[in-house]
Amino acid sequence: MTTQEEIMDAERVSAICKNYNLQPERIEILRTGKKILVKVTAESTYLLKGERADVLYWEACCQYAQRLVESNMNVAKYVKTTSGLHVHAEDGFVFTLEKELSGHELTFMTDELLSKIGRLLGEQHTISFKIQSPFTSGTSWSMFGGNVTENLGDYDENELSFLEFKKYYQGYPLFAAIESLYLDYRKELQRAWAQLPQGAVQGDFCYYNMVCEESGKLGIYDFNLAGNEVYLNEAIAVAVYHAWHAPYNGDLTEVERFQLLLESYTFERPYTEKEQVLVLILESVIRAFRYDRVEAGLSLKDEQKRDEFLQETLNILMEVKLENGWEAR
Numbered sequence: 001m002t003t004q005e006e007i008m009d010a011e012r013v014s015a016i017c018k019n020y021n022l023q024p025e026r027i028e029i030l031r032t033g034k035k036i037l038v039k040v041t042a043e044s045t046y047l048l049k050g051e052r053a054d055v056l057y058w059e060a061c062c063q064y065a066q067r068l069v070e071s072n073m074n075v076a077k078y079v080k081t082t083s084g085l086h087v088h089a090e091d092g093f094v095f096t097l098e099k100e101l102s103g104h105e106l107t108f109m110t111d112e113l114l115s116k117i118g119r120l121l122g123e124q125h126t127i128s129f130k131i132q133s134p135f136t137s138g139t140s141w142s143m144f145g146g147n148v149t150e151n152l153g154d155y156d157e158n159e160l161s162f163l164e165f166k167k168y169y170q171g172y173p174l175f176a177a178i179e180s181l182y183l184d185y186r187k188e189l190q191r192a193w194a195q196l197p198q199g200a201v202q203g204d205f206c207y208y209n210m211v212c213e214e215s216g217k218l219g220i221y222d223f224n225l226a227g228n229e230v231y232l233n234e235a236i237a238v239a240v241y242h243a244w245h246a247p248y249n250g251d252l253t254e255v256e257r258f259q260l261l262l263e264s265y266t267f268e269r270p271y272t273e274k275e276q277v278l279v280l281i282l283e284s285v286i287r288a289f290r291y292d293r294v295e296a297g298l299s300l301k302d303e304q305k306r307d308e309f310l311q312e313t314l315n316i317l318m319e320v321k322l323e324n325g326w327e328a329r
């Protein structure tokens with residue numbers, strides 16, 4: 001049920017905008033309720049966003065975006081309030097005001113976009129490595145968080161997806177081999193995790209949080225899932241998502257799309273030696289147990305389809321051994 005505090009009208013929007021020294025000329029309320037989104041037109045076009053969130057965390061998100069702006073990345077520019085912060089809190093809500101990025105939204109992948117996204121992700125990580133992170137928590141991509149809570153950086157979505165897979169498929173003959181490989185790979189990753197390059201990231205580096213300007217340059221917005229992350233983990237996860245799960249218009253196979261995005265990424269930020277050893281292992285774990293792939297597998301009713309899904313899962317995990325002879329320990 002929507003409470004009185006969650007209801008937005010032009011008068012309330014104008015009052016909030018005063019905290020940003022902004023006098024709206026036009027107000028368009030796009031979404032109200034638990035997540036508020038308002039388009040505000042003045043000398044420029046702005047987006048006012050609000051939800052129940054942690055003030056210090058949202059301020060850190062805005063500060064990180066500003067550091068990327070200062071490093072010449074085309075990302076959302078957050079406006080400061082009269083208090084000097086980027087956030088305004090009232091009635092249990094935290095608000096931010098950002099200049100709207102020009103350009104059209106992306107609706108599907110092309111080879112050119114895969115390359116651009118890869119290079120931008122590499123650029124983000126290169127900048128991040130040079131600055132001090134404002135965050136104390138991880139992102140929705142994070143691994144090895146422990147799953148104590150559902151807070152960002154605390155839970156481990158990859159592990160949770162595997163556990164859901166296990167509940168449904170543990171009685172099948174192929175499950176034991178799948179579980180053995182998965183757990184061995186996870187142990188190998190966990191041993192190296194703390195030594196891998198990591199730092200602040202945008203947290204949801206996907207095409208649906210980007211616009212394309214007339215010049216072809218991409219702009220990135222939506223920093224409300226930002227946090228600390230192992231760069232390789234985000235790079236592989238972003239590549240897996242855009243290669244196997246995002247809509248695509250082109251002739252490349254999923255593997256070729258994956259390779260294109262990561263080749264573009266490493267043009268900007270080459271892997272370290274420790275990262276290079278773990279690329280295939282991390283790819284197999286993320287790809288096999290990405291939550292939407294697992295959800296699709298759990299919904300299968302036909303027994304033959306289930307067997308095919310299990311075999312495909314095992315094949316994904318076995319590719320590590322087939323490609324470089326890595327032996328699980």
